[in-house]
Amino acid sequence: MTLIVDQPQLGVDAEDKSISTDSNELVLDGGFAVPETNSFGHTFRDYDADSERKKVVEEFYRMNHTHQSFEFVSKMREEFGKLNRVEMSIWECCELLNSFVDESDPDIDEPQIEHLLQTAEAIRRDYPDEDWLHLTGLIHDLGKVLLHPSFGALPQWAVVGDTFPVGCAFDESNVHFKYFKENPDYSNPAYNTKLGVYSEGCGLDKVLMSWGHDDYMYLVSKENRTTLPSPALFIIRYHSFYPLHRSGAYKHLMNEEDIENLKWLHIFNKYDLYSKSKVRIDVEKVKPYYMSLIEKYFPAKLRW
Ligand SMILES: O[C@H]1[C@H](O)[C@@H](O)[C@H](O)[C@@H](O)[C@H]1O
Numbered sequence: 001m002t003l004i005v006d007q008p009q010l011g012v013d014a015e016d017k018s019i020s021t022d023s024n025e026l027v028l029d030g031g032f033a034v035p036e037t038n039s040f041g042h043t044f045r046d047y048d049a050d051s052e053r054k055k056v057v058e059e060f061y062r063m064n065h066t067h068q069s070f071e072f073v074s075k076m077r078e079e080f081g082k083l084n085r086v087e088m089s090i091w092e093c094c095e096l097l098n099s100f101v102d103e104s105d106p107d108i109d110e111p112q113i114e115h116l117l118q119t120a121e122a123i124r125r126d127y128p129d130e131d132w133l134h135l136t137g138l139i140h141d142l143g144k145v146l147l148h149p150s151f152g153a154l155p156q157w158a159v160v161g162d163t164f165p166v167g168c169a170f171d172e173s174n175v176h177f178k179y180f181k182e183n184p185d186y187s188n189p190a191y192n193t194k195l196g197v198y199s200e201g202c203g204l205d206k207v208l209m210s211w212g213h214d215d216y217m218y219l220v221s222k223e224n225r226t227t228l229p230s231p232a233l234f235i236i237r238y239h240s241f242y243p244l245h246r247s248g249a250y251k252h253l254m255n256e257e258d259i260e261n262l263k264w265l266h267i268f269n270k271y272d273l274y275s276k277s278k279v280r281i282d283v284e285k286v287k288p289y290y291m292s293l294i295e296k297y298f299p300a301k302l303r304w
Pocket residue numbers: 102104105106141160161162163239240241242
């Protein structure tokens with residue numbers, strides 16, 4: 001790895017780049033400068049670091065792991081898959097998200113729109129020609145609108161955080177694994193073996209994932225007939241599946257297509273995770289570009 005000298009410039013013009021010779025940044029393949037620490041001075045995804053956020057995050061995972069059971073997920077997927085709650089555009093949804101802070105995330109306490117634009121703009125710098133990937137960055141977390149009162153104000157544990165399959169044994173690589181012991185599926189012999197209700201290589205599409213913003217936004221995109229390509233839908237649907245894309249767990253459930261798509265998810269993840277910072281994006285400045293992408297890949301109004 002190479003040391004570099006400038007900060008990741010997110011949506012900032014070349015002229016007003018403030019160069020810092022901070023040596024705690026590393027360059028990875030795409031050229032994006034991966035910071036070594038988050039805005040709280042800790043390494044990213046450190047769930048044990050003593051910070052103001054530690055307690056909130058741990059309590060979040062206790063609730064999440066206790067309640068995300070096969071039965072709960074099946075019900076939520078059926079209910080929210082109806083998409084009969086709201087009609088709105090993609091951009092309206094971005095604005096709605098502005099009022100939420102994600103309690104599962106040890107790395108950011110900014111309103112969500114910052115994170116969406118930080119991710120998208122960081123990708124755009126390194127992959128200028130992949131416009132579908134820029135838009136994927138912008139929309140990947142829009143499913144967090146499930147927190148909003150017009151969606152029934154779902155609790156955080158039913159919307160955010162890492163995801164994992166239900167219907168088979170919980171893997172130890174899940175953060176705060178210990179809290180799964182409170183989950184009714186933990187001691188259910190139908191669900192607590194390596195394969196559970198699934199078969200080897202069945203494909204992730206057949207696997208029921210814990211309920212949250214990933215699967216919901218996948219359903220919204222698919223049902224509203226987005227023209228985004230397959231890897232985009234895969235990224236949206238599995239970007240919180242850290243046990244798979246970071247730890248390599250649950251790979252036995254993947255099929256050939258999943259293996260191909262996972263390559264793009266690995267690329268995406270770097271930007272999703274490491275672009276989280278206090279660098280603000282000028283929303284009005286970048287809005288016209290993203291509006292043109294939304295128009296290219298989505299209908300004007302979507303059913304949510
Ligand atoms: O806390 C975060 C956050 O909720 C992200 O949106 C999600 O994708 C991550 O997997 C999770 O760890």
